[in-house]
Amino acid sequence: xxxxxxxxxxxxxxxxxxxxxxxxxxxxxxxxxxxxxxxxxxxxxxxxxxxxxxxxxxxxxxxxxxxxxxxxx
Amino acid sequence: xxxxxxxxxxxxxxxxxxxxxxxxxxxxxxxxxxxxxxxxxxxxxxxxxxxxxxxxxxxxxxxxxxxxxxxxxxxxxxxxxxxxxxxxxxxxxxxxxxxxxxxxxxxxxxxxxxxxxxxxxxxxxxxxxxxxxxxxxxxxxxxxxxxxxxxxxxxxxxxxxxxxxxxxxxxxxxxxxxxxxxxxxxxxxxxxxxxxxxxxxxxxxxxxxxxxxxxxxxxxxxxxxxxxxxxxxxxxxxxxxxxxxxxxxxxxxxxxxxxxxxxxxxxxxxxxxxxxxxxxxxxxxxxxxxxxxxxxxxxxxxxxxxxxxxxxxxxxxxxxxxxxxxxxxxxxxxxxxxxxxxxxxx
Numbered sequence: 162x163x164x165x166x167x168x169x170x171x172x173x174x175x176x177x178x179x180x181x182x183x184x185x186x187x188x189x190x191x192x193x194x195x196x197x198x199x200x201x202x203x204x205x206x207x208x209x210x211x212x213x214x215x216x217x218x219x220x221x222x223x224x225x226x227x228x229x230x231x232x233x234x
Numbered sequence: 235x236x237x238x239x240x241x242x243x244x245x246x247x248x249x250x251x252x253x254x255x256x257x258x259x260x261x262x263x264x265x266x267x268x269x270x271x272x273x274x275x276x277x278x279x280x281x282x283x284x285x286x287x288x289x290x291x292x293x294x295x296x297x298x299x300x301x302x303x304x305x306x307x308x309x310x311x312x313x314x315x316x317x318x319x320x321x322x323x324x325x326x327x328x329x330x331x332x333x334x335x336x337x338x339x340x341x342x343x344x345x346x347x348x349x350x351x352x353x354x355x356x357x358x359x360x361x362x363x364x365x366x367x368x369x370x371x372x373x374x375x376x377x378x379x380x381x382x383x384x385x386x387x388x389x390x391x392x393x394x395x396x397x398x399x400x401x402x403x404x405x406x407x408x409x410x411x412x413x414x415x416x417x418x419x420x421x422x423x424x425x426x427x428x429x430x431x432x433x434x435x436x437x438x439x440x441x442x443x444x445x446x447x448x449x450x451x452x453x454x455x456x457x458x459x460x461x462x463x464x465x466x467x468x469x470x471x472x473x474x475x476x477x478x479x480x481x482x483x484x485x486x487x488x489x490x491x492x493x494x495x496x497x498x499x500x501x502x503x504x505x506x507x508x509x510x511x512x513x514x515x516x517x518x519x520x521x522x523x524x525x526x527x528x529x530x531x532x533x534x535x536x537x538x539x540x541x542x543x544x545x546x547x548x549x550x551x552x553x554x555x556x557x558x559x560x561x562x563x564x565x566x567x568x569x570x571x572x573x574x575x576x577x578x579x580x
Contacts, residue, residue: 172503174424174502175422177422204500207499207525211498
């Protein structure tokens, strides 16, 4: 199960806030964050890293997928 | 019982973080060259804080304009900060503000009592400086914006720019940095206004005393730290004077809360624009510290003066700033010989 968090079109700091909320909800699933700006990728990466989660970022045309690995994956 | 207004919820970007990026702006302005006349002592060419225009042998006008979207929730405080911010550019040139015209953009649905509070905050701060509000202009807008066009006076031979900065000068900074991050976190509801009161109080503190002391002691250059961040404004100063600087990153006065918030990603969009503007000119070990770099590039609003003083007078400047009640007077770096406009962080 992958939870999706779409932060496209949100201006700072709302991408970070939305992802923070998803992380705060807990749960073991992976979270896929859909991002449209490099700025938001950097900020979200910073948040995720500070929470000690593993993640990876891939660019697909003009959107970024940031996948936060859940437990047991 | 009226619900407390949260002005930050009405803007898409916070404060000076909403400026057009330096790189984009520079490209546009290149296409619109401005006329030069003899009386224009300081124009736009070197990114100085205000224009200086000679009127007579003893008198020159100092002119500057600044306005932006809310970075705090309270209307009165927003007015105060906007006024202090607009006046700051006049102070950075060693000018004495005399008049101010207000610039207002306002969504009627916010309620005109909110606009009243903003105007009161601004007026009180303008009057505190010794200047007077003499009028203004307003427009309806989806987002509130506020600021002033300020006119000041200075002696035509005594104003301060960045061109005169000399190798060996010490760099003194008169307010901490990190307000952009705090304003972003406030907007996101992660912190409350009262958690950033020290930053708000600094932002609404006039650079008046710092400017008067600088004029009394005699300095080589000055700029104020605002939307392009500490490194951005330092870079502009170095480009104007064709010098380089060494910055002691451990001496930089930074809001602790801003450091914590930067660590979890609360970095305004403007920071990334500022990074693009200076990245080719900044080097040193500390550049690897992403959080520190975000702070050094954090867009400020109504920041402190960055004063370039001959090293022999730096202790005197700091002492006089202290005597006049200027809270921050940190020696953050020096002007050195080096690659043009380069900033070395240590």
